[in-house]
């Protein structure tokens with residue numbers, strides 16, 4: 001089962017509910033735009049490439065659900081769904097990219113039924129391409145890892161953040177497939193613990209050696225030379241910075257201080273060719289994500305909370321960005337990644 005997929009029998013979206021992992025593996029169906037948006041906001045489906053596919057499938061679902069009977073009104077319905085879906089999470093550029101790619105594809109339709117069919121097929125194309133792109137990222141990135149490396153990662157940039165294979169974890173999978181022994185150190189990644197809940201779970205499913213640490217242990221572990229490389233995913237890449245899960249910048253400073261490579265693995269669909277650090281809205285998430293751990297209260301219920309979901313790592317802290325088109329060492333012009 002892919003992280004997210006289209007159900008041809010019911011013309012709905014099916015996805016792994018990541019909020020239940022690692023204790024429960026459950027595939028849920030999104031039959032409405034509202035249920036898809038709730039799944040995106042609550043991170044049942046998450047991760048930039050997976051959100052790209054979710055955005056595309058969301059437009060396909062809107063096309064199937066539309067009650068209208070002409071192309072002009074269907075176009076309006078799709079535009080309305082596009083705005084609703086894009087508003088769910090602002091930082092990961094892939095969400096809007098997936099939505100807009102399917103919207104654009106439907107504009108080539110000759111008739112009403114054609115619009116619906118094109119929307120579904122384009123969304124499926126995005127998903128299929130994501131898997132192939134991740135394999136290319138893995139192929140390029142695996143050359144940067146050496147046999148015996150211990151690699152630190154943050155959050156989850158694996159198959160659960162994509163349609164399949166993964167970006168940062170895809171590089172690790174490809175390196176292991178090429179015969180290299182790689183061990184992973186996964187940071188738990190507070191406050192939603194994508195690292196402890198998702199990264200350790202998916203690596204253990206593949207029998208890839210992984211050790212869980214708390215985010216605050218990273219400095220100690222890196223300083224004691226237990227880490228050879230750091231590799232993370234990305235949610236948006238601008239000319240001057242990489243936006244990724246909160247805590248990524250901290251790891252980049254540690255890597256720079258201790259002179260170990262800091263790699264970012266991401267498809268070119270994560271690049272924001274017009275943006276810069278100051279132009280990007282960082283998603284602020286619900287304060288209770290820090291006041292509670294699950295249902296357990298871990299802070300006073302009225303304590304002030306600051307809960308940005310992402311931070312920005314300046315390009316000068318990054319050793320290389322690994323894309324499906326190759327490895328790019330800053331400084332470079334973003335357009336170069338398009339080859």
Ligand SMILES: CSC[C@H]1O[C@H](OP(=O)(O)O)[C@H](O)[C@@H]1O
Pocket residue numbers: 043046047048049154155156157158161162167168194232233234235244245246309
């Ligand atoms: C392969 S991109 C994964 C990227 O997305 C995560 O954010 P979230 O879990 O909030 O969707 C995190 O930044 C990962 O690096």
